[in-house]
Amino acid sequence: MSQDKDINNLVSLAVEHLRKGELIGLPTETVYGLAGAIDKNQAIKQIFAIKERPFFDPLIVHVASIAQAKSLVTNWPPAAEALAHSFWPGPLTMVLPRASSIDPLICSGLNTIAIRMPNHPLALAVIEKMGTPIAAPSANKFGKTSPSRAEDVRKAFPHLFVLDGGLAQIGIESTVASVTDSQISILRPGIITEHEITKELHRHGINIPVVKSESSASPGHLKHHYMPEMPLVLIDQISAQRPKWNFVQEQICMRLKISPVSLGRELLLSKDPLLAARELYVNMRELGDAKPDFIYIWREPENRGGIWDAIWDRVEKASSVQLKF
Numbered sequence: 001m002s003q004d005k006d007i008n009n010l011v012s013l014a015v016e017h018l019r020k021g022e023l024i025g026l027p028t029e030t031v032y033g034l035a036g037a038i039d040k041n042q043a044i045k046q047i048f049a050i051k052e053r054p055f056f057d058p059l060i061v062h063v064a065s066i067a068q069a070k071s072l073v074t075n076w077p078p079a080a081e082a083l084a085h086s087f088w089p090g091p092l093t094m095v096l097p098r099a100s101s102i103d104p105l106i107c108s109g110l111n112t113i114a115i116r117m118p119n120h121p122l123a124l125a126v127i128e129k130m131g132t133p134i135a136a137p138s139a140n141k142f143g144k145t146s147p148s149r150a151e152d153v154r155k156a157f158p159h160l161f162v163l164d165g166g167l168a169q170i171g172i173e174s175t176v177a178s179v180t181d182s183q184i185s186i187l188r189p190g191i192i193t194e195h196e197i198t199k200e201l202h203r204h205g206i207n208i209p210v211v212k213s214e215s216s217a218s219p220g221h222l223k224h225h226y227m228p229e230m231p232l233v234l235i236d237q238i239s240a241q242r243p244k245w246n247f248v249q250e251q252i253c254m255r256l257k258i259s260p261v262s263l264g265r266e267l268l269l270s271k272d273p274l275l276a277a278r279e280l281y282v283n284m285r286e287l288g289d290a291k292p293d294f295i296y297i298w299r300e301p302e303n304r305g306g307i308w309d310a311i312w313d314r315v316e317k318a319s320s321v322q323l324k325f
């Protein structure tokens with residue numbers, strides 16, 4: 001009972017900060033967000049400022065109901081209705097035509113807006129209590145690893161009020177998909193895959209193409225994102241057996257232009273892609289904190305397709321070097 005009271009007090013405090021135009025660290029099921037009220041221009045400016053994020057990279061707006069999502073757009077295609085019912089609350093962000101009432105800064109001047117309903121009780125409680133949607137990019141400095149724990153947010157932004165919602169259960173950012181009447185384009189892969197989206201659309205009797213299009217349409221989707229503190233080396237295992245480690249290490253050090261006796265630490269992931277996604281950023285940070293000369297990760301041939309695509313997308317963007325053996 002008293003624990004519920006404590007949680008209610010923390011949610012009220014979070015809402016107080018947001019109403020004053022201040023930012024908070026908001027837990028979601030994917031990664032923590034750096035949240036500000038969508039109707040406070042000062043707060044939105046502050047998000048870009050403290051994240052050191054360029055203004056051309058638009059933010060995701062978080063809602064607590066489908067009605068709220070509809071209030072942000074000028075078109076709500078049947079596919080948006082279907083996907084919202086199938087996947088919300090959850091890690092799917094839909095890009096839709098933006099209502100003119102939205103601060104253009106949130107959408108970097110684009111005529112579209114990215115919207116999702118997070119599947120985290122604290123995030124939903126805060127948005128419901130606010131009564132208005134909340135803009136939130138991932139709560140990391142631009143280009144750095146996204147935070148999956150409250151302490152990761154506090155480390156990047158020591159003065160921020162952070163609502164602690166525990167370890168983010170998904171662990172990597174949402175799937176971003178542009179949704180129109182005639183097509184779905186996946187702009188950023190996530191644990192909700194092309195296959196799952198297609199299956200759900202069919203179940204709702206909607207037969208439109210679902211295509212992958214990780215292009216500049218998702219402007220934040222740049223190379224050299226998610227960078228850990230140490231160089232990360234992605235090693236593709238293409239032959240049946242791995243070569244001797246001494247040889248691999250020599251090649252890595254040559255490519256990184258570091259001493260051949262440098263010490264690397266391996267980033268190990270679970271064989272289960274859902275667990276691998278949850279662990280990815282936590283393990284990256286913990287290895288980085290141990291300050292090895294480099295971090296390396298093996299991509300095995302069987303770990304491909306589906307959710308693995310979303311994981312390797314993050315690893316590729318975080319890596320400074322890729323090798324094949």
Ligand code: TXA
Pocket residue numbers: 028030031032033034057058059060091093095107110112113114116118136137138139172173174175176187188217218219220221
């Ligand atoms: O899981 C998530 O999505 C997390 C949590 C906090 O919700 N948020 C997140 O936000 O990852 P952020 O800002 O780090 O990534 C948002 C992505 C960027 O790649 C951005 O370019 C894209 O969404 N995006 C936002 N608005 C867009 C738009 N109107 N058109 C195309 N892409 C858009």
Ligand code: MG
Pocket residue numbers: 137138146
């Ligand atoms: Mg981000």
